[in-house]
Amino acid sequence: MVVTKAKKPKIDRTDWRSLPHSQWNVRTVHAMFAELNREHFGVETYLPMRNWGFEQGVIKRALAEHGADVLHEAFTLIFREYKPTPDYPILTAGFAISYRLNTVIPRILADRQRKEKAEKTVVNGGMAAEEIASWL
Template structure:
């Protein structure tokens, strides 16, 4: 069965693109869009290392953690980060270098906990009360 070709425009549609199809462009577009929506930033300016640096840290994070965990980490970072007049946006470089190490362990632990619960329900037929007590 031939693989389907995903265009750059489709990759930019991070809200509807399946997580399995995410790449660096998708994550970068998410960060740019969230800066526009949350902070009113119309022109995204990358971190000090430039776009290549940011693309590299995004690619590494996607490889290490996967698109689902990275997406959740980015959403949490934007929910809790407060910009200042000196730093009016949240760049991909800053987010992944400084914020991700604090948030990602929480995201991964919650995903593992959820996976254990789903496995227990499917395999063991545990009741909701037993699961709550187990957690």
């Protein structure tokens, strides 16, 4: 009797809108940038910063350092803020990571900490007993 293993369905790494962040990779980020450049700036052909090897390395390091969920939020924010020029009509992943990420990530992390702190306050029933006593 021959036992065959069922093949796992192939994951579409370019479907960045529905792919869980835990499964994102370099291909996912490139697909995101190509699609967002098409949507925001009407540019059909995505070209990387410097070359494909450079950009793939930059993306891989950023995914390992920050995680896909933070990068997804950061890239969305960077696209909203980017103003294309005749010399730079598209936003590349290499540029976003190399020059914009260091200004956006701290804002995102601070915002997440504020939200987390607010949720803890609400979950814990508002103010602590000591805070209420000091008000009275």
